[in-house]
Amino acid sequence: MSAQTPSPRDSAIPWNPTSLSGLLEIIGATNMIIIMKTGTDQDVITPVIDRIQQLGLQAHPIIGEGQAIVGVVGLPLPPSLDEMFEVMPGVERVVRVSKKYKLAGWDFHPHKTVIQIGDVAIGSDEVTVIAGPCSVETEEQTMEAAHAVRAAGAKLLRGGAYKPRTSPYEFRGLGVQGLEILAKAREQTGLKIITEVMTPSDVEIVGQYTDVFQIGARNCQNYLLLEEVGKANKPVMLKRGLSLLIEEWLLAAEYVMAQGNPNVILCERGIRTFENATRNTLDVSAVPVIQSMSHLPVFIDPSHAAGKRAFVPSLALAGIAAGADGLMIEVHPNPDMAMSDGAQSLDFTEFASLMPKMSAIATAVNRTLPIPSGAAV
Ligand code: PEP
Ligand code: MN
Numbered sequence: 001m002s003a004q005t006p007s008p009r010d011s012a013i014p015w016n017p018t019s020l021s022g023l024l025e026i027i028g029a030t031n032m033i034i035i036m037k038t039g040t041d042q043d044v045i046t047p048v049i050d051r052i053q054q055l056g057l058q059a060h061p062i063i064g065e066g067q068a069i070v071g072v073v074g075l076p077l078p079p080s081l082d083e084m085f086e087v088m089p090g091v092e093r094v095v096r097v098s099k100k101y102k103l104a105g106w107d108f109h110p111h112k113t114v115i116q117i118g119d120v121a122i123g124s125d126e127v128t129v130i131a132g133p134c135s136v137e138t139e140e141q142t143m144e145a146a147h148a149v150r151a152a153g154a155k156l157l158r159g160g161a162y163k164p165r166t167s168p169y170e171f172r173g174l175g176v177q178g179l180e181i182l183a184k185a186r187e188q189t190g191l192k193i194i195t196e197v198m199t200p201s202d203v204e205i206v207g208q209y210t211d212v213f214q215i216g217a218r219n220c221q222n223y224l225l226l227e228e229v230g231k232a233n234k235p236v237m238l239k240r241g242l243s244l245l246i247e248e249w250l251l252a253a254e255y256v257m258a259q260g261n262p263n264v265i266l267c268e269r270g271i272r273t274f275e276n277a278t279r280n281t282l283d284v285s286a287v288p289v290i291q292s293m294s295h296l297p298v299f300i301d302p303s304h305a306a307g308k309r310a311f312v313p314s315l316a317l318a319g320i321a322a323g324a325d326g327l328m329i330e331v332h333p334n335p336d337m338a339m340s341d342g343a344q345s346l347d348f349t350e351f352a353s354l355m356p357k358m359s360a361i362a363t364a365v366n367r368t369l370p371i372p373s374g375a376a377v
Helices: 022-029 042-054 081-088 139-152 176-189 200-209 221-230 246-257 286-293 302-306 309-321 346-362
Strands: 032-036 057-062 067-075 091-096 115-117 120-122 128-132 156-158 193-195 213-215 236-239 264-268 298-299 326-330
Touching: 022 139, 032 042, 032 081, 042 067, 042 081, 081 091, 120 156, 128 139, 128 246, 128 346, 139 156, 139 176, 139 346, 156 176, 176 193, 176 200, 193 200, 200 213, 200 221, 213 221, 221 246, 246 264, 246 286, 264 286, 286 298, 298 309, 302 309, 302 326, 309 326, 309 346, 326 346
Parallel strands: 128 156, 128 326, 156 193, 193 213, 213 236, 236 264, 264 298, 298 326
Antiparallel strands: 032 067, 032 091, 057 067, 115 120
16 A cells, blocks of 8 residues: 555545444445455545446445445446446445346335236236147137137137247248137137237237237347337236346346336246257246246246157146246147147147146145136046
């Protein structure tokens, strides 16, 4: 430390070590803490404080024995603030106290979100099952699937009319004709419907038919699409991107919510790992982790995680055991003939026999999953 530079202990920055309550008040209000390197001089701390103030935030330096920290108070904190201070001279570490996601997190919303879709309450004690084919192929196929999944206890019908396919040469959906078939299935069965929207310009037309927008894994960070469904007045299921961190996923949900749409359902559908025995790796831990970070309902999609129908039941049961608010499962009248994702689709018998097992696990974790009395198991 040079002779000319005052040591942190001699600093002119106000610091009253006797006022413990004042200190606690500052710590309680602090949104970010900047920890300075041991022995950092005042002239190195001052630019950090200046920068904080230039951003319209308050700086609360706490100068100790050879050690200084600076509390940052004020909201909103720009998301990239951590990185900005981390590279400033004399800064050892930056700890963000307040979350980057505000609307999706518990801090400003202490109650779990329950999304009412007709008589279905997603996020309630009841575990919600969404089932149906990967793609809407024909009216007959969709209608058959709708009746079968309803009879087994599913509450929503799924089916893609706009399909994101890995290869452009694969079946990419029936478009508006598919939406019309879904609407007809809703009319006949009373099941609410969920279908994927892939591009902002389709939000309006898909919204004319669907009860819930599905945003696919590949579009989880398509921010213009997220904003467009955020402006729509329908719930949104946001499937986790193939390599998305949970925080990034919550920030994607934040895009929807920031446009005024609070009804977001998160759906874990497997992430890409080194393992290739399954199509993806189901991150079951995402369920309790999300629930500790967010009030939004969280679903499991065991079908896209497994990729093979033999593994779907185990992953479905694991999802419920982990506390998922619901499941989305692919079910097809004749999986071997399906135009997409047949290998991971259950047939009607397999789905009907899985439902009571899921119901038993739901009961074991203090949830409910009612099975219709006439269900053929
Ligand atoms: C789907 O649900 O059929 C689908 C394409 O899912 P994902 O976006 O998770 O791959
Ligand atoms: Mn699919």
